[in-house]
Amino acid sequence: MGANAKRVFVASKLPKHTGVSAWVAMLPPRSEKPRLEGSVTADVVVIGAGFAGLSAARRISEIDPSIRVALLEAGVVGEGAAGRNSGFIIDLPHEVSSDDYGGDSMSNSKEAIFIGRRAIGLASAIAAEQGWSHDIFDPCGRYSVAITDEGDQHLVTYAAQLAKLGEKHRLLDAREISEVTGAHSYTSALFTPGTVIVQPAAYIRGVADSLRHPIAVYERTPAIAFESMRQGWLVKTPQGSIRCDKIILANNGHAESFGFFKGRLLHIFTYASMTQEFDPSRLPGDRKWAATPALPMGTSVRRIPGQGGDRILIRSRYTYHAGQVVGEGSLKRAGALHDRKFGTRFPNLGDIRMEYRWAGAMAVTWNAVPAFGEIERGVFAACGCNGVGASKATASGIAAAELVLGDSSELTEIYRRFDAPKALPPQPFTAIGAKANLAFREWMAGAE
Ligand SMILES: Cc1cc2nc3c(=O)[nH]c(=O)nc-3n(C[C@H](O)[C@H](O)[C@H](O)COP(=O)(O)OP(=O)(O)OC[C@H]3O[C@@H](n4cnc5c(N)ncnc54)[C@H](O)[C@@H]3O)c2cc1C
Secondary structure, three states: OHHHHHHHEOOOOOOOOEEEEEHHHHHOOOOOOOOOOOEOEEEEEEEOOOHHHHHHHHHHHHHHHOOOOOEEOOOOOOOOOHOOOOOOEEEOOOOOOOOOHHHHHHHHHHHHHHHHHHHHHHHHHHHHOOOOOOOEEEEEEEEEEOOOOHHHHHHHHHHHHHHOOOOOEEEHHHHHHHHHOOOOOEEEEEEEOOEEEEEHHHHHHHHHHHHHEEEEEOOOOOOOOEEEEOOEEEEEEHHHHHHOEEEEEEHHHHHHHHHOOOOOEEEEEEEEEEEEOOOOHOOOOOOOOOEEOOOOOOOOEEEEOOOOOEEEEEEEEEEEEEOOOOHHHHHHHHHHHHHHHHHHHHHHHOOOOEEEEEEEEEEEEEOOOOOEEEOOOOEEEEEEOOOOOOHHHHHHHHHHHHHOOOOOOHHHHHHHOOOOOOOOOOOOHHHHHHHHHHHHHHHHHHHO
């Protein structure tokens, strides 16, 4: 094919969300941004208004506020995975384990910390500028909580590794963590101060609404195709089109729906449930805290204070769906698991029911690297969140913006050094392997 041959990429599918996210349901109504109608021009089109796409648009405007960005969101801002997660913007890697914990392991961890902190830096600048309260954006840190001997041991090892890295942390025994959570099931915990806790839908909406001319955000406007022109690209939407020089693909697993990273993205979904409001006096401890599990496949829990009462969030279970859609049955099974996890942690709240349940998508690569970089001339990917997209996708959005504008930084250097995502085994082995692996790791995480 000649260098000037037309290149056409058509979306084979668009995102579909399962369940109702409490974070969206709890927010007041908001005026949506318009759909795109007719033909317009932009310098850069960003596809996807999650952490990656919004951060890319924000970073472009920081580097050069005259650049015209059109940001396309297939659905409603805040209703995708970025607005339906557990709200931990984490600065530290989940696991820093290696046997000797020297050399590469140490420098990989330092890079992961740099990435997390760069993301938090951008998010904090927006929060300060917008004057958000701690209900939306709270730099309060997080607890890693254990419920088994294995979890306890893991936290002790993790604490030793953080000490070597010079990272602040504090180990808590069972009594100390129960004073925070009011739950007696936790056997130990590790507090790290650098994580920011957000109301994810409020954060995502807030970032979208903070973007100013010449950035235009279009909601309910999926990119359904894009094709090369003599110069630049033409992006098509159901009722319009945009001529542009460059494209940033920030639609995570749906990069594959345009034919990119085929067989390199594992479409993993995770689930959350949130209780109805309860009288805060029924649960001792702090009214606000956020805990991730000591073992990676375990359960995240948050207590969220509110004027009408407090709520508990339970996030647990991972499933693999090659077609990127979760059925109601999977949501129901995850919900039953959440009820059990809630019951064992908060036996005093046995009469409190879950009011909301939902699922959300993640895209994981075999070698845990982002699906990042220039994938066609003038088309850049900031995808493959690897599960902790609040920080990683934010950072890849920043790095993609810098790459597009030729602005090199320590972050772009780190992203330049990442390997490409490795090919997954062919189907049906990927499906069988992923399902077996998730089931095994969930079993290993046990009560956590
Ligand atoms: C229940 C749950 C809890 C989680 N908890 C955490 C957590 O606490 N911390 C954390 O770091 N991560 C967490 N995650 C993972 C995190 O949500 C993701 O890693 C993150 O959302 C990825 O960000 P992203 O911008 O890459 O992709 P997304 O958030 O998926 O954003 C991509 C956007 O692209 C849009 N899109 C797709 N195709 C098109 C198209 N053709 N045209 C236009 N738009 C399109 C989608 O609608 C979507 O809004 C959780 C996930 C879930 C589901």
